[in-house]
Amino acid sequence: MPRTNPGPPAPAAVLCGLGGWVPPRVVTNDELAARLDTDDTWIRTRTGIRTRHVAEPGQATSDLAVEAGRLALRSAGGVSADAVIVTTTTPDRPCPATAPVVASRLGLAGAAAFDIGAVCTGFVYGLATAAGLITSGVAERVLLIGADTYSTIVDPLDRTNAIIFGDGAGAVVLRAGDPDEPGAVGHFELGSDGAHEDLITVAAGGSRRRATAVETTHAERHFAMRGKEVYRHAVTRMAASARTTLDQAGWKIGDVDHFVPHQANLRILHSVADELGLPRERCVANVDTVGNTGAASIPLALADAVGRQHISVGDRLLLTAFGGGLTWGSCLLTWPELADPPQPERTTP
DSSP: OOOOOOOSOOOEEEEEEEEEEOOSOEEEHHHHHTTSSOOHHHHHHHHOOOEEEOOOTTOOHHHHHHHHHHHHHHHTTSOOOSEEEEEOSSOSOSSSOSHHHHHHHTTOTTSEEEEEOOGGGHHHHHHHHHHHHHHTTSOSEEEEEEEEEGGGTSOTTOTTTTTTBOEEEEEEEEEEEOTTSTTBOEEEEEEEOGGGGGGEEEOSSSSSSOOOTTTSOTGGGSEEEOHHHHHHHHHHHHHHHHHHHHHHHTOOGGGOSEEEEOOSOHHHHHHHHHHHTOOGGGBOOOHHHHOBOGGGHHHHHHHHHHHTTOSOTTOEEEEEEEETTTEEEEEEEEOOOOSSOOOHHHHOO
16 A cells, blocks of 8 residues: 655644733731731741632633733733633633633634633643643634633632632744754653542532522531541642653653642642652742642743743743642643743732
């Protein structure tokens, strides 16, 4: 049989822009202690968090997403995008999706736009989805935004969760490029286990259970998490996912210059690093100043680290996340040169 020409290799998704934005309002541990039965030392000891940013009343997830998206597009050299993905647990409305609104406000009307709901793993799931759009030829350039306003679903009097979460948005631009060039994302590992759906949840508000005040309790209408079990699953799943991804790429743990995990809390970050045998100083963390920002946490941590020049061109990165669902995922990339790198004040005012 005659040989067929395989044609040119499929393009890879290459990261070329990065931006992060948090609301100006800073909430300190002392401010929380004034209304909760706790204090600054207790919070810092258990979470490593000192401050978090909170959206103002009326400020929606799309507002944060637009700010981060605009910075990412600027970082990529003022480019456009033909697809917009917003990954979030706190969409503006149950219907429609938040992404089309964000795309329109960014001047990207006509672009493909949709949301991803994978809770705190959303950004890694989003990277894999964006890579698929680019590799398949559906999109040439994708704007991926992780944005969450957890202050809208966490009970402000919940001593367990109110101390952990903050609001924010982080974004990246991905373009079609060569698999071997810096910035190419790949070697993904994604997973889920819905048998543990009740570990991280907002019980009411969906089709399973309506969020009416008559039929549900106050607690069922707010975010809930079974902390001890989540901690165990988070460390185990993130470490296993990271190892699988490294094996796929043929990387050793010593090849990783920076470990960028979902910023759940400092104890989890350090426990995963220890489990992998990575020195803690290679763990990128800004959870101390912004808290757990859900799907925004990894791009916000990246933007902060790049802005402070803690990550340099050519550095090898391992990204790992874990969230409700349960969901988890990891991927690798070598850091590229950006047209307009983020500045520190853009991510942590």
